[in-house]
Amino acid sequence: MGVLVVGSVALDSVQTPFGTVREALGGAATFFSVAAAYFTDVDIVAVVGTDFPAEHIEFLRSRGIGTGGLTVEDGETFRWAGVYGYDLNDRDTIDTRLGVFESFRPSIPSSLAESEFVFLANIDPGLQLSVLDQVERPRLVACDTMNFWIERNRPELVELLSRVDIMVMNDAECRMLAEEPNLIKAARIVLGMGPDAVIVKKGEHGALMCTEEGFFSAPAYPCESVFDPTGAGDSFAGGFMGHLAGTGDVSPENIRRAIIYGTVMASFCVEDFSVDGMASLDRIDIDRRFLVLRQVALFEP
Amino acid sequence: MGVLVVGSVALDSVQTPFGTVREALGGAATFFSVAAAYFTDVDIVAVVGTDFPAEHIEFLRSRGIGTGGLTVEDGETFRWAGVYGYDLNDRDTIDTRLGVFESFRPSIPSSLAESEFVFLANIDPGLQLSVLDQVERPRLVACDTMNFWIERNRPELVELLSRVDIMVMNDAECRMLAEEPNLIKAARIVLGMGPDAVIVKKGEHGALMCTEEGFFSAPAYPCESVFDPTGAGDSFAGGFMGHLAGTGDVSPENIRRAIIYGTVMASFCVEDFSVDGMASLDRIDIDRRFLVLRQVALFEP
Numbered sequence: 061m062g063v064l065v066v067g068s069v070a071l072d073s074v075q076t077p078f079g080t081v082r083e084a085l086g087g088a089a090t091f092f093s094v095a096a097a098y099f100t101d102v103d104i105v106a107v108v109g110t111d112f113p114a115e116h117i118e119f120l121r122s123r124g125i126g127t128g129g130l131t132v133e134d135g136e137t138f139r140w141a142g143v144y145g146y147d148l149n150d151r152d153t154i155d156t157r158l159g160v161f162e163s164f165r166p167s168i169p170s171s172l173a174e175s176e177f178v179f180l181a182n183i184d185p186g187l188q189l190s191v192l193d194q195v196e197r198p199r200l201v202a203c204d205t206m207n208f209w210i211e212r213n214r215p216e217l218v219e220l221l222s223r224v225d226i227m228v229m230n231d232a233e234c235r236m237l238a239e240e241p242n243l244i245k246a247a248r249i250v251l252g253m254g255p256d257a258v259i260v261k262k263g264e265h266g267a268l269m270c271t272e273e274g275f276f277s278a279p280a281y282p283c284e285s286v287f288d289p290t291g292a293g294d295s296f297a298g299g300f301m302g303h304l305a306g307t308g309d310v311s312p313e314n315i316r317r318a319i320i321y322g323t324v325m326a327s328f329c330v331e332d333f334s335v336d337g338m339a340s341l342d343r344i345d346i347d348r349r350f351l352v353l354r355q356v357a358l359f360e361p
Numbered sequence: 362m363g364v365l366v367v368g369s370v371a372l373d374s375v376q377t378p379f380g381t382v383r384e385a386l387g388g389a390a391t392f393f394s395v396a397a398a399y400f401t402d403v404d405i406v407a408v409v410g411t412d413f414p415a416e417h418i419e420f421l422r423s424r425g426i427g428t429g430g431l432t433v434e435d436g437e438t439f440r441w442a443g444v445y446g447y448d449l450n451d452r453d454t455i456d457t458r459l460g461v462f463e464s465f466r467p468s469i470p471s472s473l474a475e476s477e478f479v480f481l482a483n484i485d486p487g488l489q490l491s492v493l494d495q496v497e498r499p500r501l502v503a504c505d506t507m508n509f510w511i512e513r514n515r516p517e518l519v520e521l522l523s524r525v526d527i528m529v530m531n532d533a534e535c536r537m538l539a540e541e542p543n544l545i546k547a548a549r550i551v552l553g554m555g556p557d558a559v560i561v562k563k564g565e566h567g568a569l570m571c572t573e574e575g576f577f578s579a580p581a582y583p584c585e586s587v588f589d590p591t592g593a594g595d596s597f598a599g600g601f602m603g604h605l606a607g608t609g610d611v612s613p614e615n616i617r618r619a620i621i622y623g624t625v626m627a628s629f630c631v632e633d634f635s636v637d638g639m640a641s642l643d644r645i646d647i648d649r650r651f652l653v654l655r656q657v658a659l660f661e662p
Contacts, residue, residue: 147542241448243565244583264544265566266578277567277580277657282545316660350662356578357658359617361651 061199062101063305065092065298066166066191067181069106069116069130073141073155074333076148076288084334085116086140088181088204091291094335095298095325096179097123098346100306102298103172105129105191109137109160129169135160148289149263168194177305179297180224182206185216192223200310202226202301204293210237222254228297230261243268244275259300259319261293267319273312278319279356281327281349288333292326295338299325299346317350324349362500363402364606366393366599367467367492368482370407370417370431374442374456375634377449377589385635386417387441389482389505392592395636396599396626397480398424399647401607403599404473406430406492410438410461430470436461449590450564469495478606480598481525483507486517493524501611503527503602505594511538523555529598531562532569544569545576560601560620562594568620574613579620580657582628582650589634593627596639600626600647618651625650 072086093102103126110132120127136159144151166187174196180188180203188203201224209217210233217237221227227250231243238246243260247270250258260268266280300322304310324346331337373387394403404427411433421428437460445452467488475497481489481504489504502525510518511534518538522528528551532544539547544561548571551559561569567581601623605611625647632638 147536235448241450242585242587244585248585262566265563274653275583275657276660277583278660279576279578279580282576282578284543284545284549286543313661317662320660352575354660354662356576357660359577359579359621359655359658360614361618361655 061176061305061308062103063096063177063179063301064103064105064168064172064175064195065089065096065179065181065301066105066168066188067092067179067183067294068138068161069104069108069112070138070140070161071112072290072334073139074288074290075143077144077146078287079333081288081333083139085119086291086334087138088291088294090120091294091329091335092179092181092298092301093120093125094123094338095295095329096302096305097125098325098341098343099299099302099321102126102302103129103175105166105168105172107131107133107160107164109133109135112137129167129172131167133160142290144289148286151289166191166194176200177301178202179301180204181294181297182209185209185213185220188220189216189223200225200304202228202297204228204297205233207233207236218253221250224255226257226259227255228259228261228293228300230263230293234258234260244270257315261296263289263292267296267323269315269319271312276316276319278316278323279353281323281353282356283327283330286330287337289330291335292329295329296322296326299323320350320353321346323353362477362606362609363404364397364478364480364602365404365406365469365473365476365496366390366397366480366482367406367469367489368393368480368484369439369462370405370409370413371439371441371462372413373591373635374440375445375589375591376443377445378447379588380634382589382634384440386420387592387635388439389592389595391421392595392630392636393480393482393599393602394421394426395424395639396596396630397603397606398426399626399642399644400600400603400622403427403603404430404476406467406469406473408432408434408461408465410434410436413438430468430473432468434461443591445590449587452590467492467495477501478602479503480602481505481521482595482598483510486510486514486521489521490517490524501526501605503529503598505529505598506534508534508537519554522551525556527558527560528556529560529562529594529601531564531594535559535561545571558616562597564590564593568597568624570616570620572613577617577620579617579624580654582624582654583657584628584631587631588638590631592636593630596630597623597627600624621651621654622647624654
């Protein structure tokens with residue numbers, strides 16, 4: 061079936077207690093698509109500048125990722141630089157240069173307008189809405205957002221929530237959007253804004269899904285070597301949407317499985333800089349971690 | 362089989378965003394025993410002052426909790442006062458008056474020296490060790506601790522860890538004791554200090570068990586009405602040990618079930634002040650939440 065992702069492709073400079081990397085391949089759409097490509101066909105709609113290394117485009121293509129919607133514009137590629145502290149839970153953004161991303165207006169090629177699975181990675185909710193206007197009734201649309209848009213463009217974010225099937229966000233964003241500190245209440249409040257499911261990413265504490273039927277709590281993969289958390293949430297979304305699109309099954313049981321596959325992809329992502337932790341996996345590596353997570357979560361009455 | 366608990370019985374004054382209570386029944390051994398008494402016989406070894414209301418002792422006895430080891434000494438009962446902030450995750454202790462608890466030297470009545478299940482609630486590790494010297498090879502010993510003892514009496518805490526079967530602690534204490542921010546690594550480090558299992562309580566994020574065989578991640582119960590978190594960890598321990606003692610089964614599968622029962626008792630605890638949330642349950646209420654948690658955690662390959 062395949063999945064369409066619209067979002068950022070960037071060059072990340074990251075410092076963690078374990079090392080430093082400069083201008084490595086990054087961006088939400090990148091992490092998403094590298095993760096999703098293990099499960100299904102992926103197409104990216106994004107923008108980069110003329111300075112974007114050709115090798116990165118070749119890398120994406122080598123994964124089978126469609127780059128027909130990745131436009132190159134005059135100017136600089138989006139650059140982000142951040143530093144993680146000792147425990148990796150907090151990070152400081154030390155530089156953000158939007159470059160050509162500042163004037164990104166996603167244009168969906170007609171060949172992708174009938175995509176059945178669509179992921180709207182974190183960009184201005186107004187642009188996320190414009191993507192929905194350009195696609196024909198997808199089977200399933202999921203989206204992400206960030207604190208910046210909750211503060212700066214709540215009206216369009218709320219409109220977006222009424223038009224997507226699944227909202228994926230982190231716990232701080234969920235509490236902020238709902239204006240409610242209790243995460244269970246907060247997830248229900250966001251659910252009430254329209255989507256069929258709210259999936260809350262909690263980092264080392266796993267993920268929590270809220271639907272009308274109740275809650276699903278997915279454990280985190282027990283990672284001993286967390287090297288760089290950058291992109292974990294987008295890799296989670298990639299594994300999640302990739303599994304749904306690859307199987308074509310959006311049943312409640314399969315959505316739970318997809319959350320576990322998302323968790324697995326995030327666990328590989330954090331083990332190295334950039335997309336390196338996900339670059340050379342076999343499907344069996346992925347399924348092995350799925351089964352570990354089943355053991356981690358298992359109990360019987 | 363029954364379980365013996367050694368720890369504090371106190372009078373708590375608590376302020377949360379939802380209300381205030383003054384000098385209510387509290388203390389680790391209290392929360393533990395009220396929770397455990399739904400599953401098995403419980404005996405408390407603790408100390409209170411002459412000011413301790415007789416109605417509280419009657420309440421404990423009415424639950425079938427053995428109070429033969431609850432001694433009344435000249436002086437004041439241990440009092441604790443705390444204030445919880447908006448999101449209930451942080452609390453400030455505003456007053457601690459140890460009273461007779463300051464000179465508590467647990468003396469195990471000979472009738473309890475052959476207890477098969479023993480829980481050492483949070484007290485000075487030196488006193489926890491003295492309890493172990495007074496009992497005959499219990500089948501299973503679990504203990505708790507707190508940041509204060511990790512800082513002030515690490516040597517005896519480390520000795521204690523080599524003599525207990527299961528360590529129960531919260532995530533911050535686990536990281537502090539292991540001197541390691543990664544919780545997975547930290548739990549393994551504490552496991553290396555001697556116990557067969559380390560159970561890390563993570564509040565709204567559930568619990569994580571680390572053994573030589575691997576990890577078990579238990580979801581939190583999806584509580585929408587968290588009213589007062591005081592005693593949640595001790596109620597967790599009570600449900601956990603109560604189920605193990607009540608069934609007499611310490612198999613790995615039953616230890617996982619016990620963690621879920623602990624989670625259930627903590628979820629009732631936080632719904633009201635003091636032990637009120639646990640005071641009038643039926644066993645069917647408890648088993649209903651166990652089954653909810655099974656649905657919350659369930660996924661199939």
